[in-house]
Amino acid sequence: MSHSIEVVSELTRKISVVVSVEDVNAALTSAAREVGASVTLPGFRKGKAPASVIEKRFADEVVGRATEVLVERRVADIVKEEDLKPMSRLEFEGDPIVRGQELRFSFTFEILPDVNLPEDFSAFSVDMESAEPTEEEIEAFTKRLLKSVATLEDVTEERLPVPGDVVTIDVDGDVEGKPVPGMKVANYNIQLVEPAEGQELSELDKIIRSLKPGEEGTGSMVCPDDHVDESLRGKTVDLRVKLHKISTEILPELNDELAQKFGFPKLDILKYMISKQAAESKAERVRTDAEQKIMDQVLAGQEFPLPEAVLKTQRAEYEGEIREFLEKQGMDKEGIEGSLKNMTEEIEEQTKERARMFVFLAAVARREKLEVTAEEVDMQIMRMARQYNQDYAKFREALYQSGSVNDIQDRMLNSKALAFMLDKAQKTAVEAKAE
Incomplete structure (x- = not known):
C-alpha cells in the first residue's frame, strides 16, 4: 500500500492511495469471515460457510467491512503519519473494492494553517470579577425565577x-x-x-x-x-x-407552596438552590468575559489564511443565531431573510472573526496535545438530546451518520483550548461591574 500527497492550494491537500491486489483480497476474505461468523446458510453449520460463499451472498456487507479496513482506517493512519490536521470533511474519489484488482482512491481536504502561537500564555493578563454573587444579584435571579411562573x-x-x-x-x-x-x-x-x-x-x-x-x-x-x-x-x-x-x-409569593411547585420540599431548600444557581450563572459569565478578553489579546495582530470549510460553518452558525433572535422578536420569515440580505457586510466580518478564533484555538489544542474522549463526546450528545427532547440513541446515531459528531468534537476541543489559555494567563481581581 502506498500514497502520495499533492499540494492543491495553500490549505488544500489531495492524497492518492494505491492498495495492492494482495491487500484487497486479504481484506475481503477477512470481512467475509467476520460476516459469516454470525450467519447460517443451508447445508452449513452456523459460522462454517466458506468465505467465498459469504462474499457472494452478502456482497454489500462484506465490501462495506473491507472498505472500513482498507479506506477509513488507512486514511486515519495516513493523516496521522503525515502530521496533518483536517479542517474540512474529506472528499473521496475512487472505484469500489473488487477482488483481484488494485484499489485506487484519493481524498481531498483543507488543513490547519500555520499559526504563530505565543510561547507562553502566562505572559498574558486578564481582569476578572469575583464569581461570588452579591445579594442584589441573587435577588435579581430570584425575580427572574418568579417571572418565569408569573x-x-x-x-x-x-x-x-x-x-x-x-x-x-x-x-x-x-x-x-x-x-x-x-x-x-x-x-x-x-x-x-x-x-x-x-x-x-x-x-x-x-x-x-x-x-x-x-x-x-x-x-x-x-x-x-x-x-x-x-x-x-x-x-x-x-x-x-x-x-x-x-x-x-x-408574581407568585416566595413560600413553601412555590418551592413544592418547583419540586423542593420547603422554601429554605429552594432559596439554597437559587443561591447556588446564581453563583454558577455568575461564574460562567465571569469566565466567559475573561475568555473573550484573552482571545482579543492573543488574536491582536495575527494574520493567517482561513479554510473555506471553517468560514462556511461559522457563517451558517452566525446566520442561524440571527434568525433565532429575529424570530423571538416576532419577525416573519420574509422579514428575516430581508434582514439577512441587508446584513451581508456585517455577517462577513463576524464570520471571519469567528473563523479566526476557531482556527487559532484548533492550533492551540494541536500544539498542547489536548484531546476529547469518546466518553466526553457521548456526555455532550446526551445533554443535547435532553435539550432538544430527543431520544438519545437515535439522536446519537443520526449525528454519527451525518458526520456532525466531528463538528461537536471540534467545538469541545476548542473549548478546552480556550480554558487552557485562560488557566495559564495571569488573573487580576477587579470590582464587580454593575448589572
Missing part, C-alpha cells in the same frame, strides 16, 4: 400604561414611505420598564404610553447604530402602533 391579569379600568405593565400591541413601520420587511408585528407582548439612569424612553415606548386600549398612535424613530439590520442604521422609521390591551404581571 401570570397576567387584564386591566379593566380605562387608563394609560405604566412601568411594569405588559402590553399587547401591533407595530408597523415605513422608511422613506416604503414598508420595511420584518418591521410589522401583530399581537406582540412587551413589558414596559423604566429607562436606565441617564437614558430616555424610546420613541416606541413614548407612543405606547400615550395610548389607551383600542387606540392607535404614530411617531418616528432613528434606528440605532447597533440595529440588527445594518441597512436601517441611522435611518428614520415612521411607526404606527395599536394598543390592544394592558395586563398586570402577578
Whole structure:
C-alpha cells in the first residue's frame, strides 16, 4: 500500500492511495469471515460457510467491512503519519473494492494553517470579577425565577400604561414611505420598564404610553447604530402602533407552596438552590468575559489564511443565531431573510472573526496535545438530546451518520483550548461591574 500527497492550494491537500491486489483480497476474505461468523446458510453449520460463499451472498456487507479496513482506517493512519490536521470533511474519489484488482482512491481536504502561537500564555493578563454573587444579584435571579411562573391579569379600568405593565400591541413601520420587511408585528407582548439612569424612553415606548386600549398612535424613530439590520442604521422609521390591551404581571409569593411547585420540599431548600444557581450563572459569565478578553489579546495582530470549510460553518452558525433572535422578536420569515440580505457586510466580518478564533484555538489544542474522549463526546450528545427532547440513541446515531459528531468534537476541543489559555494567563481581581 502506498500514497502520495499533492499540494492543491495553500490549505488544500489531495492524497492518492494505491492498495495492492494482495491487500484487497486479504481484506475481503477477512470481512467475509467476520460476516459469516454470525450467519447460517443451508447445508452449513452456523459460522462454517466458506468465505467465498459469504462474499457472494452478502456482497454489500462484506465490501462495506473491507472498505472500513482498507479506506477509513488507512486514511486515519495516513493523516496521522503525515502530521496533518483536517479542517474540512474529506472528499473521496475512487472505484469500489473488487477482488483481484488494485484499489485506487484519493481524498481531498483543507488543513490547519500555520499559526504563530505565543510561547507562553502566562505572559498574558486578564481582569476578572469575583464569581461570588452579591445579594442584589441573587435577588435579581430570584425575580427572574418568579417571572418565569408569573401570570397576567387584564386591566379593566380605562387608563394609560405604566412601568411594569405588559402590553399587547401591533407595530408597523415605513422608511422613506416604503414598508420595511420584518418591521410589522401583530399581537406582540412587551413589558414596559423604566429607562436606565441617564437614558430616555424610546420613541416606541413614548407612543405606547400615550395610548389607551383600542387606540392607535404614530411617531418616528432613528434606528440605532447597533440595529440588527445594518441597512436601517441611522435611518428614520415612521411607526404606527395599536394598543390592544394592558395586563398586570402577578408574581407568585416566595413560600413553601412555590418551592413544592418547583419540586423542593420547603422554601429554605429552594432559596439554597437559587443561591447556588446564581453563583454558577455568575461564574460562567465571569469566565466567559475573561475568555473573550484573552482571545482579543492573543488574536491582536495575527494574520493567517482561513479554510473555506471553517468560514462556511461559522457563517451558517452566525446566520442561524440571527434568525433565532429575529424570530423571538416576532419577525416573519420574509422579514428575516430581508434582514439577512441587508446584513451581508456585517455577517462577513463576524464570520471571519469567528473563523479566526476557531482556527487559532484548533492550533492551540494541536500544539498542547489536548484531546476529547469518546466518553466526553457521548456526555455532550446526551445533554443535547435532553435539550432538544430527543431520544438519545437515535439522536446519537443520526449525528454519527451525518458526520456532525466531528463538528461537536471540534467545538469541545476548542473549548478546552480556550480554558487552557485562560488557566495559564495571569488573573487580576477587579470590582464587580454593575448589572
